[in-house]
Amino acid sequence: MPRWFAPALALAAAALFWVAVALQGALDIQREERPPAIITAGPVQLLLYGGDRFLGANIESIRAAASVTANDAENFRLRAHLAVSRLNPCHEDNYWIGNASLTWGGAEEQGFSILHNAMYCRYWDEWPAFFYGFNQQFFLHNVPEARRMLEIAAQRSPANAAAFRNFSIMLAAGEIDDVRLAIEMLLREREQTTDTKLREMLNKRVVRLRGLLVLRDAQAAFETRFGQRLSRPEELLERGLLEAFPDDPLRLGYEFRDQTFHLTKLTIQ
Amino acid sequence: MNLIKSDIYQGLNIAVHSRLFSIVLWLVAALVISVMLAAQFSARQPATVALDIGITVIHLALPLLVILLVQELFSREFERKFFLNSFTYPRDRSYWLLGRFAAILIIAFSLLLIMGLILALLSLNIASAYPQATPVGLGLPYLITLGFTAIDLLVVISIAILLAVSATTPSFVLIGTIGFVLIARSYTPIIELLRANPYAVEQFSADPRLYQDSLGLLAFLLPDLGRLDVRMIALYDKMTFLPSDWPLLLGATLAYVTALLSLGVWVLNKREFN
Numbered sequence: 365m366p367r368w369f370a371p372a373l374a375l376a377a378a379a380l381f382w383v384a385v386a387l388q389g390a391l392d393i394q395r396e397e398r399p400p401a402i403i404t405a406g407p408v409q410l411l412l413y414g415g416d417r418f419l420g421a422n423i424e425s426i427r428a429a430a431s432v433t434a435n436d437a438e439n440f441r442l443r444a445h446l447a448v449s450r451l452n453p454c455h456e457d458n459y460w461i462g463n464a465s466l467t468w469g470g471a472e473e474q475g476f477s478i479l480h481n482a483m484y485c486r487y488w489d490e491w492p493a494f495f496y497g498f499n500q501q502f503f504l505h506n507v508p509e510a511r512r513m514l515e516i517a518a519q520r521s522p523a524n525a526a527a528f529r530n531f532s533i534m535l536a537a538g539e540i541d542d543v544r545l546a547i548e549m550l551l552r553e554r555e556q557t558t559d560t561k562l563r564e565m566l567n568k569r570v571v572r573l574r575g576l577l578v579l580r581d582a583q584a585a586f587e588t589r590f591g592q593r594l595s596r597p598e599e600l601l602e603r604g605l606l607e608a609f610p611d612d613p614l615r616l617g618y619e620f621r622d623q624t625f626h627l628t629k630l631t632i633q
Numbered sequence: 634m635n636l637i638k639s640d641i642y643q644g645l646n647i648a649v650h651s652r653l654f655s656i657v658l659w660l661v662a663a664l665v666i667s668v669m670l671a672a673q674f675s676a677r678q679p680a681t682v683a684l685d686i687g688i689t690v691i692h693l694a695l696p697l698l699v700i701l702l703v704q705e706l707f708s709r710e711f712e713r714k715f716f717l718n719s720f721t722y723p724r725d726r727s728y729w730l731l732g733r734f735a736a737i738l739i740i741a742f743s744l745l746l747i748m749g750l751i752l753a754l755l756s757l758n759i760a761s762a763y764p765q766a767t768p769v770g771l772g773l774p775y776l777i778t779l780g781f782t783a784i785d786l787l788v789v790i791s792i793a794i795l796l797a798v799s800a801t802t803p804s805f806v807l808i809g810t811i812g813f814v815l816i817a818r819s820y821t822p823i824i825e826l827l828r829a830n831p832y833a834v835e836q837f838s839a840d841p842r843l844y845q846d847s848l849g850l851l852a853f854l855l856p857d858l859g860r861l862d863v864r865m866i867a868l869y870d871k872m873t874f875l876p877s878d879w880p881l882l883l884g885a886t887l888a889y890v891t892a893l894l895s896l897g898v899w900v901l902n903k904r905e906f907n
Contacts, residue, residue, distance in 0.1 A: 407823045415818030415859060417826075418868075419689040422682060426674045450826060454869060456678040456767065488871065489767065559676055 409447065421452035429461055432565045438630055441465060442474050449478045453485035461562070463495050464553060468546070468569040470616045470630035472503045483516075490521035494528065498549070502542045507535055543580060547573045568613040572627070575610030579618055579625040582606050593623055636724060640732020641739070644706050648740055651705045657744060660694040664748055665755065672759045680760035680769045681868050687752035688864045691745065691782060696789045699741055700810050703793040706733045708803035716906055727898040734794055734894065741786050749779045770870030777875070778867045784886050785861045789814055791893035798901045814858065820851050821859035856889040857882065 413420040428444035445462035448455050459482035467475030476499065483492040497513030500506045511532045518528040534540050547570055554566040582605045583594050590603070597620045600606040612618065616628045664687060671686035672679040710716055719729055753771050760769060769775075789810065796809045860882060865874035876882055 407826050410819045410822055410826065411815065414693060415815055415820075415822065416689050416692060416862070417822045418685050418862075418864065422671065422685055422689075426671075429674060429676070454865065456681065456765075457675050460677050486767075486869070487873075488869075491766075557676055562676055 409451070417451045421448045421455050421458070424448045424451070425455055425458045425461075428465075429457065429562070432461065432465060432561050433568075438469060438471065442471055445478055446474060449481045453481035455482075456486070456489075458482070459486075459492050459495075460553075463499075464550065464569065465565055467495075467499055467503075468550065468573070469614055470628060472499060472629070475499065483513075488520060490517040490524060490528070493517035493520065497532075498542075498546075501535055501540070502546060510535055543573060543577045547577065572612050572614055572616075575612055576618055576625055576627060578606070578610050583625065595623070596620075597625070637728050637732045637735070640728055641735045644733040644736025645739065647706055648702055648736060653702075653740070656698060656701065660690075660698065660744070661748065661751065663694065664690045664751060668752065668755050678765050678767065679763050680756050680765055681767070683759045684752065684756045684769050684771075684775075685864065685868055687748075687755065688778065688782070688867075691748050691752070692785070692862070694748070695741055695745060695782075695786055696810070696814055698744065699737060699786065699790050700793055700807055702737045702740060703790070703797050703810075704803045704806055706737065707794060707797035708800075708806055711801075711906075712803065714906075720906075726901050730794065730798065730898055730901055731894075734790065737790055737794075738787070741790065742783060745779060745783055745786065749775075767869055770867045774866040774870060774872060778864050781861045781863050781883075784883060785858050787890050788817070788856050788858060788886060788893075791890045791897070795893050795897040795900070798897050798904065813855070816851075817855040817858040818862070819859060820855065821857055856886045861886065 409420045409424075410417055413423070424444045425448045428441050428448070431440060441462075445458055445466060448458040449462070452458075459478050462478040463475050466472070466478070476496065479492045479496040479499070482489070483496055486492060493513050494517040497510040497517065500513060501510035514528045514532040514535070518525040518532075521528070531540075550566050550570050550573065554563050554570070557563055557566070579597075579600075582600050586594050586600060586603065586605050589605075594600070597609070601608070609618075612628075616630060618625050619628045620626075667690050668683045668687045672683040675682035710719070720726060753775060756769055756771060792813050793806055793810045797803075797806045800806060800809070860876055863875055863879075866872050
């Protein structure tokens with residue numbers, strides 16, 4: 365065997381390996397845009413993180429926040445936020461971002477369970493209770509439960525108690541324009557944050573809610589002008605009240621049931 | 634008393650002449666870097682996340698340092714047959730063990746204080762940049778958290794020493810201590826999580842005490858280091874998160890430490906060197 369044979373073979377084999385890696389696309393930068401797919405169960409995570417549930421909660425919450433703007437990461441975020449909520453239910457970022465990203469991103473039931481855990485763990489914090497109450501009204505139209513939560517929020521915060529109780533009374537009287545209010549709430553959250561990714565995430569949810577507002581306003585205009593209930597959403601286009609249906613940046617869309625427009629829920633795999 | 638003083642001094646001397654200082658520098662650097670980075674990832678509670686990650690780093694770094702010190706002060710002694718010299722003095726071997734235990738204790742607790750102080754300063758700095766809705770409690774709650782961490786460290790030191798005097802290879806100290814700490818720290822949170830998540834095990838909804846009984850037996854073998862982690866009182870400045878039976882918890886852990894150390898002395902006295 366000639367002396368050059370072994371190094372040449374090594375070089376050739378290495379070249380082959382690199383070509384194979386390049387063909388697999390492992391170095392493709394676009395891959396990084398994909399959300400991480402694996403979420404381990406809470407007990408397993410604990411062992412991985414040295415029995416430290418707080419470390420597990422922090423790492424999962426950072427992972428969830430890092431994938432906050434990707435549309436196809438919804439299923440990943442769902443499980444990550446829920447995992448944090450079990451490991452450390454008091455985590456403030458988790459319930460705040462989880463509520464904005466899941467509840468207003470079509471997964472309100474998961475949002476409810478995160479807020480529920482946060483509300484019990486953070487027994488001094490009025491915001492999980494307020495969000496929980498507001499969402500009860502918005503998604504489930506459960507006014508008694510919403511008012512009960514608002515009362516809890518009022519008891520926790522002497523500074524905001526009057527505002528919460530006032531809101532509760534308006535809920536009971538049915539005087540709340542909940543879509544406009546939800547948009548205002550998300551806009552205020554967007555103002556408070558300095559993180560560009562978070563702002564973008566909140567922006568998408570605002571645009572989505574504005575689309576719902578356009579649909580509901582068009583329906584109201586239709587019903588006052590023609591004096592009849594809207595039976596098919598297409599009528600809005602046919603009668604010229606809308607040029608086109610609004611686009612949902614989350615690609616979930618809107619649905620027409622019980623003769624009103626609603627946000628479509630995320631299908632969970 | 635004078636006899637044990639010389640042992641402590643000797644232990645400190647060996648530790649200082651090993652690579653102690655460079656390891657300490659690395660650990661402090663790891664603390665500062667991870668705390669500053671972690672704070673960047675939090676939108677609404679950067680100081681809490683910084684403190685949280687910092688306590689985690691302390692919880693991971695100090696046992697590592699303790700294991701290295703025990704290897705240096707105990708295993709190496711047997712490996713290089715230095716005991717031929719140190720055990721020839723006409724006195725009990727327990728002085729030797731307790732003296733070196735005290736030396737490790739002094740180093741570990743001083744580093745705990747230094748890292749705790751650095752972490753408090755970093756958290757204060759981060760907290761001043763962003764006023765949180767729920768500020769961190771850096772006063773008494775933080776001191777209590779560090780105190781409970783010190784008790785946790787005491788267990789780690791004792792188990793490492795027991796393993797070192799009974800084992801013949803130094804690597805067993807590393808593996809054994811890490812395994813012990815991992816299980817002792819995680820079993821209570823795991824039971825809690827299993828209880829909170831009935832989907833994890835199908836039979837669980839039928840029998841909610843399924844794991845409590847079998848895993849509860851562990852509590853008789855291992856100290857409950859998971860509940861010694863009381864950082865929530867400092868993270869959210871709410872003393873209600875302190876376990877209500879904390880005197881019992883501390884008493885049980887200290888009893889466990891005493892048992893481990895006496896066992897270590899007994900094993901060392903019985904051990905035959907050839």
